[in-house]
Amino acid sequence: MSENAVIKLSHLEKSFGENEVLKDINLEVSKGEVISVIGSSGSGKSTMLRCINLLEIPSGGEILYEGKNIQDKSVKLTEYRAKVAMVFQQFNLFNNMTALDNCVKPQMIVLKRTKEEATKIALEFIEKVGMSAYVNAKPSQLSGGQKQRIAIARALSMNPEVILFDEPTSALDPEMVGEVLEVMQDLARSGYTMIVVTHEMGFAREVSSRVIFMDGGYIVEEGTPEEIFKNTKQERTKQFLSKVL
Amino acid sequence: MNFFNNISNILDKYTGLLLKGLGYTMLIALVGTVIGLIIGLCTGIIRTIPTSKNKAVSIIQRCVNALISVYVEVFRGTPMMVQAMVIYWGFAFANGGNTLPLIPAGIFIVSINTGAYMTEIVRGGIISIDKGQFEAAYSCGMNHFQVMLYVIIPQVMKNILPSVSNEFVINIKDTSVLNVIGVMELFYQATKIQTMTYQIFETYLVVCVIYFIMTFSITRLLRLVEKKLSGSNSYTICGSQSDPNAEIRVKEGQ
Numbered sequence: 484m485s486e487n488a489v490i491k492l493s494h495l496e497k498s499f500g501e502n503e504v505l506k507d508i509n510l511e512v513s514k515g516e517v518i519s520v521i522g523s524s525g526s527g528k529s530t531m532l533r534c535i536n537l538l539e540i541p542s543g544g545e546i547l548y549e550g551k552n553i554q555d556k557s558v559k560l561t562e563y564r565a566k567v568a569m570v571f572q573q574f575n576l577f578n579n580m581t582a583l584d585n586c587v588k589p590q591m592i593v594l595k596r597t598k599e600e601a602t603k604i605a606l607e608f609i610e611k612v613g614m615s616a617y618v619n620a621k622p623s624q625l626s627g628g629q630k631q632r633i634a635i636a637r638a639l640s641m642n643p644e645v646i647l648f649d650e651p652t653s654a655l656d657p658e659m660v661g662e663v664l665e666v667m668q669d670l671a672r673s674g675y676t677m678i679v680v681t682h683e684m685g686f687a688r689e690v691s692s693r694v695i696f697m698d699g700g701y702i703v704e705e706g707t708p709e710e711i712f713k714n715t716k717q718e719r720t721k722q723f724l725s726k727v728l
Numbered sequence: 729m730n731f732f733n734n735i736s737n738i739l740d741k742y743t744g745l746l747l748k749g750l751g752y753t754m755l756i757a758l759v760g761t762v763i764g765l766i767i768g769l770c771t772g773i774i775r776t777i778p779t780s781k782n783k784a785v786s787i788i789q790r791c792v793n794a795l796i797s798v799y800v801e802v803f804r805g806t807p808m809m810v811q812a813m814v815i816y817w818g819f820a821f822a823n824g825g826n827t828l829p830l831i832p833a834g835i836f837i838v839s840i841n842t843g844a845y846m847t848e849i850v851r852g853g854i855i856s857i858d859k860g861q862f863e864a865a866y867s868c869g870m871n872h873f874q875v876m877l878y879v880i881i882p883q884v885m886k887n888i889l890p891s892v893s894n895e896f897v898i899n900i901k902d903t904s905v906l907n908v909i910g911v912m913e914l915f916y917q918a919t920k921i922q923t924m925t926y927q928i929f930e931t932y933l934v935v936c937v938i939y940f941i942m943t944f945s946i947t948r949l950l951r952l953v954e955k956k957l958s959g960s961n962s963y964t965i966c967g968s969q970s971d972p973n974a975e976i977r978v979k980e981g982q
């Protein structure tokens with residue numbers, strides 16, 4: 484398993500001053516896996532994702548991408564980040580660009596694709612998320628669910644190896660959650676490697692290949708959805724699940 | 729009446745000088761504001777570079793940031809008239825009495841003075857941009873320069889446009905202090921005309937009106953541009969994400 488791990492976290496630690504948020508995180512993610520990360524608020528889920536993308540600098544341990552330590556001098560941070568896309572809770576579409584440009588410009592800037600090539604790729608993914616009618620809309624003209632679908636199209640347009648989702652549906656009105664989850668489900672089936680921090684237990688149970696429960700900066704329990712939801716071993720996991728299910 | 733005769737006489741006889749003065753005033757103010765803005769954008773980009781993990785680089789970064797702060801404090805904390813004298817005569821002092829050509833010297837002085845204010849304006853503009861914009865851009869794989877150039881600065885420019893226009897208008901007025909080093913801007917021409925006519929009040933009144941016409945019309949003009957750039961007048965301020973009919977649309981009044 485270790486050889487084909489796309490991402491491997493080994494003894495990952497992160498502190499903010501005195502506050503130890505991640506204590507000893509060990510995780511291997513293989514190609515094509517869909518991993519749901521669950522746990523109560525403040526347990527360090529976002530921090531773990533942000534460390535993987537180096538939006539936060541780990542305080543200890545290692546993050547390996549295809550076997551290479553991403554903090555090594557030999558790994559170019561911008562190239563690495565282009566391969567690991569991130570979808571944010573607050574969408575974070577570029578406010579100065581149309582929906583289409585949000586998907587086109589990063590390809591041109593980072594991957595040096597031509598405008599035609601980038602547009603073709605972007606339109607393909609915008610269609611995939613069902614947003615073709617809105618290519619010329621500015622972010623301020625889109626609803627939350629529409630923004631998040633464009634954000635997903637933007638991530639896909641970079642042809643990433645891994646996509647990180649940080650509570651992609653938590654900022655949405657309940658009616659909008661479905662359309663975004665549907666897109667994500669579709670991606671999971673197409674074989675994308677995904678790490679999804681989520682409070683959508685339905686998604687975790689039905690779509691993910693593995694579920695991880697985090698608490699207090701540790702991965703307390705991990706396993707298949709069946710193992711986590713039906714044959715829960717740890718007391719803390721049981722407590723958490725009893726509250727959210 | 730004597731007064732009106734004097735005025736029309738000044739306008740008639742010294743049109744050339746007045747226009748020349750006005751031209752230099754506008755040139756120095758405009759170029760100075762643009763260069764000042766460029767200085768402000770550069771310092772803004774430099775100041776927001778994430779601290780390097782490399783010790784040596786991070787020390788250099790700290791020094792550069794400290795230098796920028798000193799620059800801002802010094803140029804905002806002293807009068808531009810004094811800056812003009814110090815720079816102009818300082819250059820002459822260091823170069824064996826050779827002075828700078830006047831117009832470039834004027835542009836230089838206004839530029840670095842404006843740059844100090846623009847540095848603060850741009851800084852405020854950058855701070856007001858949501859952190860998520862930076863994070864999304866970085867997470868796409870953009871480097872700091874690309875993040876600033878393609879994502880942050882365009883949004884900053886839109887936000888700070890009113891302050892930038894304001895700086896331009898201030899500069900139209902403040903170039904008048906350059907007369908102390910002999911730059912032939914509008915105020916300098918007034919001092920010259922005044923020695924020829926002996927009509928001190930009338931001369932400065934004419935110049936005063938010219939300044940006002942310039943600042944007033946440019947303020948109006950830039951406000952129009954701001955309106956154009958801020959896009960459509962109707963926008964959604966709140967409402968339901970799912971039900972388009974529940975959206976509250978606001979039409980901005982004129």
Ligand SMILES: Nc1ncnc2c1ncn2[C@@H]1O[C@H](COP(=O)(O)OP(=O)(O)O)[C@@H](O)[C@H]1O
Pocket residue numbers: 499502504522523524525526527528529530531
């Ligand atoms: N930038 C930061 N500075 C200081 N503390 C932070 C920062 N980001 C997160 N934290 C702290 O880390 C803890 C875990 O946060 P987070 O990873 O966002 O949790 P989760 O996503 O599981 O809700 C929280 O206690 C939070 O206050």
Ligand SMILES: [Mg+2]
Pocket residue numbers: 528529530650
């Ligand atoms: Mg979180």
